[in-house]
Amino acid sequence: MSLLLWDELAAIWQSGDFRGAHDWINERWSRTVQESPQGDTDPFARFLQGIAFAALAFHFAGEQNGESAAIFVEDGLSTLSRFPLSYAGVELAPIIDALAELRHGLPAAGSGLPIPPVISGVRALRFAGRVVQ
Template identity: 30%
Template sequence: MSETMPQEFWLGVEQFNSGQFYACHDTLEALWIEASEPEKSFYQGILQIAVALYHLSNQNWRGAVILLGEGSNRLRRYPSDYAGIDLEALLNQTVALLQALQQTGPQDKIASDDLGEADTLPLPRIELINET
């Protein structure tokens, strides 16, 4: 199934994994606008997680929490290995970060060294399924 994904999707994955969350948003949004289901919601779920991480980097706790929840809920509709992506791993990492942020609660300013439990968690990464 991964060979059916457009090259722009893989660019978005690279951008996500390298922390270029706004660029990932732009790349996946262009695909999302033109896509039909089931890819449309798949792109949107990853896009929402990327925007959540962008919000987190800008100390926007509320935006991060809302979009981590929306993105992970949207991706739960897909098999754990959809389109060559290990969605189970992405969802587990996203939910762990979301729960840590919820436990920390909103603050006037959040920074990576001021997140309480959340700072001990790595940011979610998109892992590929090993195809052998």
């Protein structure tokens, strides 16, 4: 996927529209699954799925939906941890770090406490060799 296409995602991601980012990623995931002989086991499809899980975790955290955020934090960490820290031109360490920070900050289920904002660089989608802000 060209950096130009990643720039489309970066603009959505940096705006904080993580639901929109998920939708953008999901379109590409669906196309990859349909076009790859490996289907949903295609490594790039799994990578996209991990990024989509992260986007949903951040979206649900912003909506103060801790139960859904917790599910997608775990799914994102599980999926993205299988890839090198730079994959397909995207630096995964900031995303993984932000997911870990979110997991650590999630209040206990049913506590009624708000989800604190993730203060790491979650909005700075980084590409190998450059940062888009």
